[in-house]
Amino acid sequence: MYQLTFSLEEFLAEFWQKKPTIIKGGFNDFIDPISPDELAGLAMEEEVDSRYIAKHGNEWDVKHGPLTFDNVPEDNWSFIVQAANHWHEGAARLVTPFRQLPNWLFDDLMISYSTPGGGVGAHIDQYDVFIVQGSGKRHWRVGPKKEDYEEEFSHPALRQIKRFDPIIDDILEPGDILYIPPGFPHDGYAIDTSMSFSIGFRSPKKQELLSSFADFVIANEVGDVHYHNPELPARKTPGAILSSEFADMEAMMRSLLDHPDMMKKWMGEHLSQSRHELDIIAAEPPWQQAEIYQFLENGEILKRLGGLRAFYYPEQPHLLYINGETYELPVECGTAASYLCDAEDISQDMLGKLIDHPAFVALLTQLVNYGYWYPVE
Template sequence: MQKASTSAGAKTAGNRKMQKSPNNGAAKAQKSAKTVDTVTDSELLYNPPAFLTAAEKERRKYLQARVRAEGESASTSSKSNATRPTDRKRHLQAEDPLPADANNNDTNKGGKVAQESASTQAAGTTKRKQPRSQGLEQTSPIMVNGEALACPLVRKSLPAAGASGPAKSCPLPVKRKSLPPEAAKSCPLPSKKDSVTKSPMTVHEAPKVDSATSNSNEKQLATMPVDIHKTDSIEEGRRVLEWLINPVAVNQFFADFWENNACVVQRKNPNYYSKLMSFKMIDDILMRNRVEFGTNLDVTIYRNGKRETLNPEGRAFPSVVWDFYAEGCSIRILNPSTYLLGLRQVCSIMQEFFHCLVGANVYLTPPNSQGFAPHYDDIEAFVIQVEGRKRWRLYEPPEKADQLSRTSSGNYDQKQLGEPIIDEVLEAGDLLYFPRGTVHQAITEKGHFSLHITLSVYQQQAYANLLETLMPIVLKKAVKKSVALRRGLPLHTFHVLGEVQRTNRCESRDQLVENVQKLVSKYLMPSTQDIDEAVDQLAKKFQHEALPPIILPEEKVRTVFGSRSISDQEGNSVCDYEFDTDTSVRLLRANILRLVNEDDGSVKIYHHVNNALEYCKYEPNFLEILQEEAIAVEVLISAYPYYITVDQLPLKTVARKVEVATALWEHGLLMTEKPFK
């Protein structure tokens, strides 16, 4: 690599002599008396005589070394100042800066940043252009006069090969042609009307509050209880929901909005959700974790009325992701709670209140673009605007059967949608809730990017899901008990029933229909026990899907997660805990486990203590216990959130009481009232 630099430098020096320019004549006229020496040096370097004296040979070696050093210096300078396509885009962003809360920049200093960027770019164009780097270093903001450019996530080029070994990088996707700045990167929404025609679905807007009141409420709701180990996890989930939708009261929310109407909360407090997610946190996630395209992250764009997913294969390196973003693509992180502790804590606590998985997706959308086509989902959605702003339009479900839909829809064309029932711009700190089946679309405005989180709740939690689980249980039991259900169908059944025979009005057809209806009404009415069994199966599914609990410091010293064993002088393991009949215990969370009687007669405790941070990555976690031990678990469930002593467990012997309590504690399901240490 060093020879290549020398050769390039020598060629550059030679070109300076051979190429003619309008200034060549003036330059020659200004030469001093040393011009002869300079010409002689040039001849020695590029056109030496056949025979050289010893002094001329030494002089030529000196000149070659000097040209080599100049060539290396020019190569390094050219590389550091080369202007890449991504840099040019970010320079344009610096001229038209994002809102101050995007990168914590002072917008009043934007002019100085832009001037510095312009001068840097101009200097770069005077030097030889270098190939675009495909490598990746530790990403950090490029600072100019102490300020970051409009996008702080600028990639650095890898050092030149040879300086610190060969460059190691992941190849970038095939470069797509960027749209001109004036071209629309998405299908624009219709212009916002002064008054939107309301549909039968009533939409209420939460009352606005001033910043002082909102900040006070935020601090009050964010304060943890004094005795964390005595709190009820369901009430804690309610408290987090109250903070999320503040100032709307929880009771009002469920009476007026839940599964019925959209709800907009506008606070004028841009920092309300700022601790959950930020632009910089996304870059940290990409740098510190192996984030995979398609598995953990999607790149999407909506243009010409069509949504496209542009995921390459492999790891989502920051350099690749930010190139897509600079070209107008939206970035969706599919499992942000895996990487962000604060967001995971919100989800894990709220799942206690909703008794189902609370999922989260993060959406980062560049200015004047749209990542997804109009559609509806099968979830109750809480849209949390963290940074920037985004315009949302909601529409009634196209068909009555789509209301509270159990499946997500395909993409709709703008012409298929009627007048919106809501048309609002969410700013940082605002929230939007809408029920499943609500068609929605969102677009960023010119000059404004958007970063929002969507919390998803109550997916597949309908009565229909219960009945889908319940009826097979009922039918299985009924078939066992009733010989009438096991009798064969009449021989002429196919000739009198079916779509083709619908117009066939005969006595045998009517008799068959009546017989089937009587069998259903007589044998397929579920009992209370059947319904309990079906609900247990749904709860078992929740244990498999749920996020693992986040153990707080006050809980850690009372659980197995804070236990440490030591060895004695003989090398034996010595535990730092010991249970007796006076030890007070309770469940770690209200929904930490589910006691299930299986079809094979076994009794199992399903739990989510050891679940992965990724959705259903492992098989369900369970403990199998004896039938006579189930009563002890039932007492613990009934006593929550209060503590009971080990002696209060309804088991036959003291030894068995201590043994069961110890086993449950060692699996992370119980917490003691007092620390052992």
Template sequence: MLRLPASISEDYFLGKIWQQSPLLIRNALDTEKIPCKSELYSLAENDAVESRIVRELASAPFWQLEEGPFESGFDKDFGESRWTLLLQDMDKHLPQLTSILHLFHFIPRWRIDDIMISYAADQGSVGPHVDEYDVFLIQAHGQRRWKIDTNAIENDNLLPDIDLRILRQFETEQEWLLEPGDILYLPPGVAHWGVAEGECITASVGFRAPTSHDLLEGWVGHLLETGQAERFSDPQRPIINPQNAAEISPDDIDSLIECLNSAIPQGKEAMAEWLGCYLSEPKPHLYPDLPESDCDLAVIAERGIQRHGFSHLLYRRADNGITLYADGESFQLPLELAEFASMLCNSESLTGNDLAPWLQQETVIELLEALYELGSIVSEPRE
């Protein structure tokens, strides 16, 4: 469990600290499941893993970013200090890390983006930078000194030509030396700078925070892909004065807006349905593999199921039923299956005994078969 200070409950954290102020939590959790240096090096050589290395240079441009995968022995090219290896989506590639995500059960699951893990050589850093989302920085091995600057960040304070939002100027307001098991929570927009003191490994749990433009782009793209286009028409076009032929009249504006609005579903339900699919979609390079064989319910009933590491399962409750979302797809369920939907979406795996009471219902069987065909679930391997 997450060991919050005795004076801070989960309710207090969400009401007084979340998205408002930094918080250092000493000895917050056990870190034995976070991989060691050799495991991280192996992952950096895997072309299925998103990896980067940030180097601090002695002269301009002062910071250098390199994209992976990297060749075996890559660390010899970077020396013994002032570089950092970053590995994204480690919770998808290393199932044992999902238990860390469960520590944040008091925050909706759709808000959690990923666990990034960094290995830093002595004095390694990614520079003073700012994130636009909440992050929990977990010290796993070694020590890292964190400094923060809560001043508002102006765009002209960002270094150009590097995809890391590194700051030109940084004014230290507070600093802490984190030991293994310590966590530093930072709300969006708080500039921070972590420097390794000796070799160290840090895990960061980042939270999803789409912009209004992200949502608009996704929603409009969905409408263009799925909607039927209505062509503008004006069957009762009045005669106009030739001197006004170049004018866009108020009636024309109203008619064009009406045509535009015809492409947008009215009411909350259509957008809520799309949002469920949108929020459950995996990242483009992290879709589950499709199964090589058909779903065998007898095997599922005996061994149970496991959610694919890349898969996202969410659900939404409405007056007339439950909608379950899996990797961008939606499935309608009756309200009496709300408990099953919650159990399925909140669990990494379910045993045959967990499933047994539900396998008498045809709707559950059809759902499991569909999820298996999507690759969202797999049958538990026999030990």
């Protein structure tokens, strides 16, 4: 079990989205949760998002997965696997210590393997990231947040920037953690063969929220009404949009937001959609409710699928938003939200009397059959 050596609560107060920092020994006695061979195996899979990045002098080479590792150079290259927590249970455990942050902000665990000199060049990200140094050492530089960094067009698949003056310039060793907020330029390269584990948190943009809400409104045929004005005045300026008409149409648009329950449903479904492929394997043959009940009664454990996004609103805990869909339980089953959305495992001990409620067992059976929860071996 991985355990942070510092208070995440104090860290959030001092550093979160304010300034970058290095936490020496953020994990004690850190051991890589995945081997290079296992990571390479993931990178060779069709469903897994991976990249290979190499530098030859001033030239960069980028390949997207599935990768092969034939004829790779001796050094100055890396390969990266996105959403490794979706595909490797041991790697996913590295995310657990960061669960004091909201799950809806968490994006994925990215893992990189680098040979000496390997890196992706100086660049700027728009998300918060905790970079945990695994085996080996890596040299990191982080610059101040500014608007006028000049882009470097060294390869169409890389969004790099030109030089920056570092405010952090240090070497990370196993268990050290580098935190970088959005907008701070950074550049890291391996001193020797090394592994890095990046726990990324990504907040939604205004644009994507508006786009997603518009899609929801259209799909649910909300607001399918025309502008209506029985008091339309005659005018000598037919090309003019009168201020009253502008105000009416603006009010039409704003009125779409004046539906709290609908907004909550849209937001819950939107935030619970994963940006990365999930390793979903539907149960075959499907479980029966009596089998799920007996399985838990026997002291067995069900585990949530790596990367599955499951949320609820504390004031409406009987409504669950899982992988882009809404699931409704009877109001008296409200405690189920915490077991399904806060916890990573489900057992009879934690459920108590809830295990005897037919509606809960029916939903749990449905979720297991979808492959969203699965038996722990």
